[in-house]
Amino acid sequence: xxxxxxxxxxxxxxxxxxxxxxxxxxxxxxxxxxxxxxxxxxxxxxxxxxxxxxxxxxxxxxxxxxxxxxxxxxxxxxxxxxxxxxxxxxxxxxxxxxxxxxxxxxxxxxxxxx
Amino acid sequence: xxxxxxxxxxxxxxxxxxxxxxxxxxxxxxxxxxxxxxxxxxxxxxxxxxxxxxxxxxxxxxxxxxxxxxxxxxxxxxxxxxxxxxxxxxxxxxxxxxxxxxxxxxxxxxxxxxx
Numbered sequence: 001x002x003x004x005x006x007x008x009x010x011x012x013x014x015x016x017x018x019x020x021x022x023x024x025x026x027x028x029x030x031x032x033x034x035x036x037x038x039x040x041x042x043x044x045x046x047x048x049x050x051x052x053x054x055x056x057x058x059x060x061x062x063x064x065x066x067x068x069x070x071x072x073x074x075x076x077x078x079x080x081x082x083x084x085x086x087x088x089x090x091x092x093x094x095x096x097x098x099x100x101x102x103x104x105x106x107x108x109x110x111x112x113x114x
Numbered sequence: 115x116x117x118x119x120x121x122x123x124x125x126x127x128x129x130x131x132x133x134x135x136x137x138x139x140x141x142x143x144x145x146x147x148x149x150x151x152x153x154x155x156x157x158x159x160x161x162x163x164x165x166x167x168x169x170x171x172x173x174x175x176x177x178x179x180x181x182x183x184x185x186x187x188x189x190x191x192x193x194x195x196x197x198x199x200x201x202x203x204x205x206x207x208x209x210x211x212x213x214x215x216x217x218x219x220x221x222x223x224x225x226x227x228x229x
Contacts, residue, residue, distance in 0.1 A: 040123065040221060040222075041221055042204060042219045042220055042221040042222050043158075043204065043219040044219075045216060045217075048216070058216075090157060090158070094217075102146075102148065102160065102163060102217075103158075103160075103217055105157040105158045105159075106157060107156075107157045108157050
């Protein structure tokens with residue numbers, strides 16, 4: 001089983017719909033992240049969380065919200081999806097010890113907004 | 115804030131050719147450096163990393179990278195590529211230290227290896 005699990009893996013939705021992407025991890029890491037990947041743009045950070053009570057915006061947080069329900073769970077919501085949010089979304093985790101920043105990624109959630 | 119530049123968007127090589135992918139970062143302090151690989155349809159996996167010590171780092175599958183502090187570079191190399199190396203490669207940097215939290219990625223270099 002994967003250490004970082006994302007659901008759903010693929011989703012097609014319509015403009016204006018609310019969408020939630022979920023992430024759970026068994027690595028015991030306290031830090032969790034949501035990135036989006038677009039062709040030619042690499043990965044860009046949406047939100048990150050150091051622990052259950054700590055949520056921080058990344059470089060492209062507009063139009064997104066997150067919830068850290070437990071140490072092992074971090075969900076990403078699109079309150080009202082729009083077509084330019086069509087992308088591949090990755091959840092990632094890292095441990096806090098050493099502060100190296102090494103990330104462990106989930107399999108990705110491909111979202112298409114029509 | 116730190117930034118990462120990858121010089122090539124798409125590289126096409128024949129099998130057995132040598133590979134070098136460029137990566138430069140902008141940050142004046144101490145950094146941690148990473149190369150991640152994304153095979154078609156898969157998630158990112160760590161290829162190699164540099165934290166400190168020997169600036170020549172060896173990773174999985176015969177890849178290596180050299181940290182040149184004076185040039186702010188961390189280029190990825192492989193002496194002889196295989197078709198299975200076809201993938202997208204991402205350089206990333208984080209600021210070293212206890213407060214480090216954010217990995218900044220380059221835009222990626224797509225490698226196509228022709229049999």
